Amino acid sequence: MALEHAEVLRAAHLARIDLSESDAAHYLDDIRRILEMVDQLQSLDTEGVAPLAHPLEATQRLRADEVTETSLRDEYQRCAPQVENGLYLVPRVVE
Template identity: 65%
Template sequence: MAIEHANVLRAAHLARLGVSDAQAERYVDDLSRILEMVDRLSEIDTDGVAPLSHPLDATQPLRADEAIEADRRDTFQKIAPATADGLYLVPRVVE
């Protein structure tokens, strides 16, 4: 796919970016090279290759799921206009 000067200016306008003509010309070259690389990648035979969720075989260490703050529900509900059974009561807004 060939990128033209007008395409870059149109994309910049849609993205609300201020792009000069000189910048747009440089972006034409950059975007053309990127699209050429993508076209080359699409030619690679990927049959039998399982999709990856991440390019590296890495796992994210997770912290323990522990409560780190004290339960302050009673304190907060003391100042609420209306509560019942630990819940906040609010006026009905949908009939």
């Protein structure tokens, strides 16, 4: 599955990372080599093997649906790039 230049640009767009054409060419070489290494997996027969997502196969624990956290908005917003009246500021989304 040889990686194409356009696929690197597509991944960069999906991941919201600004990438110039020349940066993409640089990453293409490296990522191609990494994916060639990864392609060794294809030689292994995994027919009927269930995917393993959690090493102990634990399932998600549930707890009672109750409020356990108090509001610490001011504290959490202290590390924000830009806030006003308790709101996070970003460039205008809707004109």
